Amino acid sequence: MKLTEQECIDFIKSTNGTKFEPSEINEICAIMEEKFILEGSSLPAKGTLVRNLRRLIGKNAEEIDKYIDKDIVKEDKNYEYGYKIISDSKIGFKRTKRGKKIVGYWYEKKLGEIAETVDIPTFAKYLADSVTYSKILGPAIKREYYVALSKTFGQGAVKEARDFEEELFELNNSDIDGKIDEIDVMENVSKIQQAINKHKKIKFKLAFYDYINKKVKLNFGNQERCVSPFRIMMNNGRYYLMAFIGKNVKKFYYFRIDLMSEITVMDNEGSVKPVVEESNNPLKFIYSNPYFYSGKKETIVLGFKADQLTQIFDWFGATKDDDLNQNGLYEIQGEYKSENIKMLKIKFPNINVNAFSFWVMQYIECIEILEGAQLKKIVIERIETALKKLKKDKSE
Numbered sequence: 001m002k003l004t005e006q007e008c009i010d011f012i013k014s015t016n017g018t019k020f021e022p023s024e025i026n027e028i029c030a031i032m033e034e035k036f037i038l039e040g041s042s043l044p045a046k047g048t049l050v051r052n053l054r055r056l057i058g059k060n061a062e063e064i065d066k067y068i069d070k071d072i073v074k075e076d077k078n079y080e081y082g083y084k085i086i087s088d089s090k091i092g093f094k095r096t097k098r099g100k101k102i103v104g105y106w107y108e109k110k111l112g113e114i115a116e117t118v119d120i121p122t123f124a125k126y127l128a129d130s131v132t133y134s135k136i137l138g139p140a141i142k143r144e145y146y147v148a149l150s151k152t153f154g155q156g157a158v159k160e161a162r163d164f165e166e167e168l169f170e171l172n173n174s175d176i177d178g179k180i181d182e183i184d185v186m187e188n189v190s191k192i193q194q195a196i197n198k199h200k201k202i203k204f205k206l207a208f209y210d211y212i213n214k215k216v217k218l219n220f221g222n223q224e225r226c227v228s229p230f231r232i233m234m235n236n237g238r239y240y241l242m243a244f245i246g247k248n249v250k251k252f253y254y255f256r257i258d259l260m261s262e263i264t265v266m267d268n269e270g271s272v273k274p275v276v277e278e279s280n281n282p283l284k285f286i287y288s289n290p291y292f293y294s295g296k297k298e299t300i301v302l303g304f305k306a307d308q309l310t311q312i313f314d315w316f317g318a319t320k321d322d323d324l325n326q327n328g329l330y331e332i333q334g335e336y337k338s339e340n341i342k343m344l345k346i347k348f349p350n351i352n353v354n355a356f357s358f359w360v361m362q363y364i365e366c367i368e369i370l371e372g373a374q375l376k377k378i379v380i381e382r383i384e385t386a387l388k389k390l391k392k393d394k395s396e
Helices: 005-013 025-039 046-057 061-065 112-116 120-132 139-153 161-167 185-198 282-288 306-316 353-362 373-395
Strands: 079-086 089-096 102-109 200-206 208-212 215-219 224-235 238-244 253-256 260-270 297-305 331-338 341-352 367-371
Touching: 005 025, 005 046, 005 089, 005 102, 025 046, 025 102, 046 079, 046 089, 046 102, 102 139, 120 139, 185 200, 185 224, 185 238, 185 260, 224 253, 297 306, 297 331, 297 353, 297 373, 306 341, 341 353, 341 367, 353 373, 367 373
Parallel strands: none
Antiparallel strands: 079 089, 089 102, 200 224, 200 260, 208 215, 224 238, 238 253, 297 341, 297 367, 331 341
16 A cells, blocks of 8 residues: 555654654554544555655665755764655654664655755744734634644644643733633734725724723723724734824824724725825834834933943844944944943934833933933923822821
8 A cells, every 4th residue: 555645744744743852653653543544444554654654755775865964963873863855845754873764753844945044843933932922812713823833834843732722821802801702803904904905994993991890891882983094013912003093194093903893994985195204114113112102202312321231222123234333223322431330322313202201211220311301301200200109108
């Protein structure tokens, strides 16, 4: 009995084998035998199944030799490892050095040229983690996402289904009061993007959080909004819509897409086209406006402790081409001493004051506000208000 190449690949793919822990022959054969039994087909001998799997790699030891990969680092005196690219798949194998017997296999997805530079199971983990820690993915889609990743990369790259689901970071609207299917974020994104592509307005209702009877509830409300959408942006694990209200193209608003419901694309009304400069560079916009606030902007110059420069890089990105003076988001203008502490003079051009004020408060012990009248006023007022409250609490 001869299995097709794809059948053999699918059997290997359905195991938990990875480059570091290949699936043993017995495990793969058990899966193959189970499939034949379920289908009511005659069960082939184990030796036949083993030969079918081996035929994937080569007819004999000499042919298989050319697929041994010296770059697969393993401290193993008894075995050697390799892989063969078949169509868009990489079939890895483990072979005894003595006797040249294949004793295990694993599957990897080949992604064109990326396969030459990226470890595929690691790549799969990055994709899984990017969704695992998303704040918009509801429990209802966990299993579907797991199945999709497993089919693409093989089960070994995506952990067991139960482990994957238990690790999923559930901080979304469905956790508030069990409204799992009330808001479909994927459907919302799809509808909004269609409207943007067609330059059409949308109508929707915007939910909000409410505290009723000692419980946090998601209140869908009755107010309907009509906006001109122009960009969808991901920030801090959530999707946001940037849109205009009315004909004012100089001021735009943000709406959390995971709070939007009953979205309707309005075929008879055209959307206002954006003219704001910020929308042309979303990444720069997110960095310079970390909390998505609307409001006034100004150029701000801070003194920042030199030994805390990593915090600037973490929030606003490292500079380009090892040039520590300019990356488009901020500019390091030099250094100076303040009370014997080495400080860096950093300029943030045309930045949202409200948003930036909250960032500054986090690092207030590291910062001196050198330029930025609006920012200085906001920070002083905030600190004074906090001190009054603290003094009041202490007196009580």
